[in-house]
Amino acid sequence: MSRQAETWLAPERGNHAVMVVMLFLARILGRRVLSHLIWPISLYYLASDGTARRGSYMYLCRVLGRKPTWPERWRHIHAYALTVLDRIFILGSQKSVPPYTVQGSEVIFAALSKGKGCILLGAHVGSFDALRSVGRFAACKIRLRVLMYRRFVGAASKAIEQLDPEYENAIIHIGEPQTMLHVAEALHQGDVVAILGDRAPDMGRYASVPVLGKDAPLPVGPLRLAAITGAPVVLFSALRCRDGSYDIRFEPFAEHITLEGTRTEQAQTLKAWLVRYAAWLELLCRRDPFSWFNFYDFWKERS
């Protein structure tokens, strides 16, 4: 693999046949049994996927402040495998949906009460799909839309996503001129639009801000979107606890983002907001150092 290729914009790995077997096992064995049986898969990825292994290593060095041990490196990959496995049970809405606790749901309702929808800003830390459990079982109806870059989604992920017939409908695809128009219309209707804000596309606008002690490019798009639409921004996280439940939290971020002045002045304002976002991201990593799922050259250390 070339050294320049280690961005997140690459075709996803994962084998469709293996996933079909996993889906079958999930049905007959259930979540708890299966999650004890998948450690060889994590071991296989640790051994075979160089980009993921190096991305994990660079991150662990930063969050732990030292070189990680091999058991820690395996644990990091394994945490990801467990989260992928849980997708089967969250999207499949079978009997064994992972249990979860929710903190701060009132933050979303307060944001929605302004009538401008709500942008939920998350990160590739923990589970994104756990959000769907909240949407599905919330006391009041929340319409959830998910903004995603889907070009490189692999066959294995698609096999999981087909479990939930609503999954595809909730997605707003990134990469079309009318993408953000679509998002603005959803917000205008009072929908919640979830965005993971920690991966900067190679061509898009970004700002470099410190994450775990070193500058990394973060996209300014979600915050520009909030400024244009007037939508409040709420932070979202779902970390997997040791007992297999999810700790879902909503935290206030911005009631309103105002952008004024020239492009340069606006860029400074956006950067200041991203510094706050990065501080939140760091807190998540401190709470659980093994739930960071940006398995690529996040800090651009190799290019």
Next chain:
Amino acid sequence: MNTQSFVSLQTPFEHEVAERLVEALQLEVTADEISPEAPLFGDGLGLDSIDALEIVLMIGRDYGVTLRSDDPNSREIFSSLRTLCAYVAAHRQPS
């Protein structure tokens, strides 16, 4: 920096819309420098889909023209200043 002027290629209406684009998007080019047939997105003016949203809000506010995300022609409408202006001219409300 290429500061070629395209003003002679612009119709008066295209020049007016170009000025409003520069203002709304805080572009670091002047209205004269926007070639009417160059792509607005990607390699041309380098706009992205959030800029497209700003453009939609601008044409709604200034010309009373609405454009929805499910419009099958939206890709074509956004392809250049000229196609955008043609759309606005055809759909603007008399004020």
